[in-house]
Amino acid sequence: VLAGQHYYVVKGKAPITGAGLVGRVLEVGRRASRVLLLTDISARIPVVIERTRDQAVMAGNNSENPELHYLPRDVDIKVGDRIVTSGVGGNFPPGLPVGEVTSTANGHIFIQLYAQLDRMEYLRLVNYNLPGILSDDLGIDTSKASIIPSVAGRALPGVE
Numbered sequence: 001v002l003a004g005q006h007y008y009v010v011k012g013k014a015p016i017t018g019a020g021l022v023g024r025v026l027e028v029g030r031r032a033s034r035v036l037l038l039t040d041i042s043a044r045i046p047v048v049i050e051r052t053r054d055q056a057v058m059a060g061n062n063s064e065n066p067e068l069h070y071l072p073r074d075v076d077i078k079v080g081d082r083i084v085t086s087g088v089g090g091n092f093p094p095g096l097p098v099g100e101v102t103s104t105a106n107g108h109i110f111i112q113l114y115a116q117l118d119r120m121e122y123l124r125l126v127n128y129n130l131p132g133i134l135s136d137d138l139g140i141d142t143s144k145a146s147i148i149p150s151v152a153g154r155a156l157p158g159v160e
Helices: 133-137
Strands: 014-016 023-028 033-037 044-049 055-059 067-069 082-085 097-103 109-113 124-126
Touching: 014 023, 044 097
Parallel strands: none
Antiparallel strands: 014 124, 023 033, 044 055, 044 082, 055 067, 067 109, 082 097, 097 109
């Protein structure tokens, strides 16, 4: 991301496109930031299957299609089911669109992300100011994050 502290970016912001969640901001420098994509093998986010309300963890696997883990054994999951953030853990608010189930082969459940990571040009970085594991684990002072001035209307390189 070609925006850093200079443009009020802080760790934990949610990079999104018009289609859905992309990942989260991991590191912030003066003029650039590093985003952990949902497809990265290190990425784990709590999600929910919108139709059934069953919770799971979506895990990146360094491919285009992350997998769902930790589902109940009796889950009724179908190809086409919509996956959204669950809000558990305080990373993201509930209901952010993530993707949909594309296959359920051999006990693996794969997700096609709504955001087309290979076609991204601009990201919107959103700070939901949620107290949760981000503030605990990453050292974010959420009281200061809530008073960061808005940069709406400014043309920021790499940020919509």
